[in-house]
Structures are given as structure tokens and as C-alpha cells.
Amino acid sequence: MxxxxxxxxxxxxxxxxxxxxxxxxxxxxxxxxxxxxxxxxxxxxxxxxxxxxxxxxxxxxxxxxxxxxxxxxxxxxxxxxxxxxxDLSNDPLCISTIYRSEYRIAALIQEPLSKKKGSWKTTATITLSGQNGMPTETKGRVLLYFDKSISTEGIGYGSQIYFSQKLEPILSAGNPGAFDFKRYNFFQGIYFQVFLKANQFLILPERKTKLLPRMLFDIRDKTIAILRKFIQGNREAGLAEALLLGYKDDLDKELVQSYSNTGVVHVIAISGLHLGLIYWLLGLILKPVERMPGGKIVKTIFVITGLWIFALLAGAGPSVLRSALMLTFVVCGENF
Known part of the structure; x- marks a missing residue:
């Protein structure tokens, strides 16, 4: 005892x-x-x-x-x-510290546009230019909203746009106990937002992209195109995109509300369950490889690679990364 x-x-x-x-x-x-x-x-x-x-x-x-x-x-x-x-708020280069309304702004878009009601949404890092003309790269990000009526050609990951529209602070919910949008974005390193119409910004010709994010976004877009080609119906295709890739922009709003009303909205969120299915499927497919010389090592490499590629394609959220890391340890423990 x-x-x-x-x-x-x-x-x-x-x-x-x-x-x-x-x-x-x-x-x-x-x-x-x-x-x-x-x-x-x-x-x-x-x-x-x-x-x-x-x-x-x-x-x-x-x-x-x-x-x-x-x-x-x-x-x-x-x-x-x-x-x-x-917490970037104490950093002298944080945009929340050095931004002034008279600054001109160059924004580097960090992710593809997502569809919202009446707008397109993305995030961007900011370079500020003051009266002396010297650019200052800031830390932290801002939310960019583009009017739904504009052409999005040339606007995407790695695009640079130039504007002088004033950045607005992100407001928290007024109701006690409601979802705090301001705090949520603070934890994401996002401090301001701005809404841009067609005549309020200029697209710069040069793109700045990183290899890995660009590859992941391209693979995701091609996968979505394949799903839309073979799955009939926007509602069904949107659900498949959410379940397989964690891409929720095409989800039917009424369907999401139905899931919420029944308390099972977590089903359409990528989680450890999805990673577990990927792990099981890869293990099943690669089981014959174990009989080959060095097969265990080959199987381990392919399973771990598959898990992490899926985790990155699904947006690399905390729950997904946690599950990928835990399953990586499980795979290593099983094969070594």
C-alpha cells in the first residue's frame, strides 16, 4: 500500500x-x-x-x-x-510597437487566400516605410481582407502588395465568455487587420517564397483539384477536403452548423484519429517490405515520412503535430 x-x-x-x-x-x-x-x-x-x-x-x-x-x-x-x-509584443521590431498611421506598407503574403463571406482573407508580414523612406522589416503578422469583387490573379503565397491604408487593431468580443478573437490572434502573432478594395493597393511584380511551404501549398491545391474532379457535388467535395486535408474553406455552412448542433463538429477537424488511420494504412501496405533485407528500416522511414507529409499538408496544427510526434515514437519503438 x-x-x-x-x-x-x-x-x-x-x-x-x-x-x-x-x-x-x-x-x-x-x-x-x-x-x-x-x-x-x-x-x-x-x-x-x-x-x-x-x-x-x-x-x-x-x-x-x-x-x-x-x-x-x-x-x-x-x-x-x-x-x-x-510573445513578440516586447520586441522593439514588433509591428504593434513601431507602427504609425502615416507609414506606407509593403505586405508579404504568407499563405494562399481563403474564401470568407464578402471577402478573401490571408495573413502577411509587414515592411514599413516612414517619411525618411527607409524600410523597416517588422515582426508579427496582420490579417489582410480583400474585397470579394476584386480579381485575385497575382495575389497568393509569396505575393507582395503595397498600400497606405491604415491598419486597424483587432477587437475582442464584447460579450463576456464569448470567443476572444483578439487573444486568439495575439497567440498567433497577429496584431492588426486591414480591408482593401480594388483601388487601394498595388501588386508588386516580385514574389518571395520559401521552397517547403510552396511545395506543400502546390500539393494541397493539386489534391483539392483531384478531389473536385472525381467527387460530384460541392457539398460532398468540401467535406472530403476537410476530412482528408483539413481544408475548410469549401465546407458547406449549413453542414458545419448541423455538426455543431449535434456536438460532433470535431469529426471534420484533422486530429490524431486521421494520423492513426494513415499510420495503420501505411503499415498495412508496407508489411511485405519487412521480409526484405533491411526492410524494417525502409518501412520505418516511409511510414514516418508519410505521417509528417500529411501533418504538414493538413496545416501543421498543434494537435496534428503532437499526434505525428507521438506516432513517430510508436513507429520507432515497434521497429527498433
């Missing part, structure tokens, strides 16, 4: 690690301490834990609780620093 708590800790060690890490995140979110204090706590904890193995064994065992305290301090500091890295 006395060993039951120890057995629980051994079976679920993260129960001892998670609270301190979560407390560090909460502490930084609400109190916003100077990051240098967290770095000092982090350094002290690291130095102590490095020094412990060199101490006499009798001291180590008698003062084991002290080691536990410094581990908790380390995790607390790591939690606060994790949020500090994500």
Missing part, C-alpha cells in the same frame, strides 16, 4: 513535470516578468543539476528533495521562457 504513490509517479512521470511548466506559462501570461529573471532562474537550476552528480552520494540521497525543487524551478522557468519567445 505504501508503494502505490511511487507506482503512480512511475507510470505517469509527467504528472510531476507538467504543473511547474504550466505554472511558468500562466505566471508569464498574467504578470509579464522581465525575461532576464527567468533566464537567471533557468541558469541557477541548470548549474545545480549539473553539479549534483559530482557531489557525494550520501548528500545526494539525503537531499534528493532539493534536486526535485531545482527540477521544478527549471521547468517553471522553461514554461515562462516558452511563452516569452512566442
Amino acid at each position: 505504501n508503494n502505490e504513490p511511487a507506482i503512480v509517479w512511475m507510470k505517469a512521470p509527467f504528472l510531476r513535470l507538467l504543473p511547474a511548466f504550466a505554472a511558468g506559462i500562466i505566471f508569464h501570461f498574467y504578470l509579464k516578468p522581465n525575461p532576464q529573471l527567468l533566464w537567471i532562474a533557468f541558469a541557477i537550476a541548470i548549474m545545480f543539476l549539473i553539479a549534483v552528480p559530482g557531489l557525494r552520494s550520501w548528500w545526494h540521497f539525503r537531499r534528493g528533495w532539493l534536486t526535485g525543487i531545482f527540477v521544478q524551478i527549471l521547468l517553471f522557468a522553461m514554461g515562462g521562457l516558452t511563452l516569452s519567445f512566442r
Whole structure:
């Protein structure tokens, strides 16, 4: 009976690690301490834990609780620093810090346009130009909304547009307990929004793209085109896109509302279930490969590659990345 708590800790060690890490995140979110204090706590904890193995064994065992305290301090500091890295608002180059309404703006679009009611939506990073004409690259992103009536030719991932329209702050919901759109975007590193009509911006000829995102967007677009070719009906094709790729722009609004009303809207969101099916299917297809010389290694490489390609195509959301990482460990554990 006395060993039951120890057995629980051994079976679920993260129960001892998670609270301190979560407390560090909460502490930084609400109190916003100077990051240098967290770095000092982090350094002290690291130095102590490095020094412990060199101490006499009798001291180590008698003062084991002290080691536990410094581990908790380390995790607390790591939690606060994790949020500090994500929070750009204290960075001198953050757009929320240096933007002024008189600045002219060059926006680099970061993702393909998505259809919204009455507009096209995307996100962009911003370069500001003041009266001296010197461009300043900022950190953080803005939401761009284009009027639905404009031609979207030439506007997409990697496009650069130039405009002087004033950026507007993102407003939070007025109702207590409602979804906080401002906070959500803050966690995404998005601080402003702007709505542009046809005569309010200029498309620059040069495109700036990165190889991996461009390849993923191209593969996604081609996959969507294939689904639309072989699946009859916009409603059915939109549902297939959401279930297979996590692409929700073509989902029928009434269908989404029906799923919401029945409490199963999570079914049309990419999650660990989808990754599990991909893992099972790839394992089934590649099972004969195991009989070949070095087949286990080949199978492991293909399964892990397939999982991560799907995770990236599905938008690389936190739940998808978490599932991909966990299944990667499972695959490695099964084959090595």
C-alpha cells in the first residue's frame, strides 16, 4: 500500500513535470516578468543539476528533495521562457510597437487566400516605410481582407502588395465568455487587420517564397483539384477536403452548423484519429517490405515520412503535430 504513490509517479512521470511548466506559462501570461529573471532562474537550476552528480552520494540521497525543487524551478522557468519567445509584443521590431498611421506598407503574403463571406482573407508580414523612406522589416503578422469583387490573379503565397491604408487593431468580443478573437490572434502573432478594395493597393511584380511551404501549398491545391474532379457535388467535395486535408474553406455552412448542433463538429477537424488511420494504412501496405533485407528500416522511414507529409499538408496544427510526434515514437519503438 505504501508503494502505490511511487507506482503512480512511475507510470505517469509527467504528472510531476507538467504543473511547474504550466505554472511558468500562466505566471508569464498574467504578470509579464522581465525575461532576464527567468533566464537567471533557468541558469541557477541548470548549474545545480549539473553539479549534483559530482557531489557525494550520501548528500545526494539525503537531499534528493532539493534536486526535485531545482527540477521544478527549471521547468517553471522553461514554461515562462516558452511563452516569452512566442510573445513578440516586447520586441522593439514588433509591428504593434513601431507602427504609425502615416507609414506606407509593403505586405508579404504568407499563405494562399481563403474564401470568407464578402471577402478573401490571408495573413502577411509587414515592411514599413516612414517619411525618411527607409524600410523597416517588422515582426508579427496582420490579417489582410480583400474585397470579394476584386480579381485575385497575382495575389497568393509569396505575393507582395503595397498600400497606405491604415491598419486597424483587432477587437475582442464584447460579450463576456464569448470567443476572444483578439487573444486568439495575439497567440498567433497577429496584431492588426486591414480591408482593401480594388483601388487601394498595388501588386508588386516580385514574389518571395520559401521552397517547403510552396511545395506543400502546390500539393494541397493539386489534391483539392483531384478531389473536385472525381467527387460530384460541392457539398460532398468540401467535406472530403476537410476530412482528408483539413481544408475548410469549401465546407458547406449549413453542414458545419448541423455538426455543431449535434456536438460532433470535431469529426471534420484533422486530429490524431486521421494520423492513426494513415499510420495503420501505411503499415498495412508496407508489411511485405519487412521480409526484405533491411526492410524494417525502409518501412520505418516511409511510414514516418508519410505521417509528417500529411501533418504538414493538413496545416501543421498543434494537435496534428503532437499526434505525428507521438506516432513517430510508436513507429520507432515497434521497429527498433
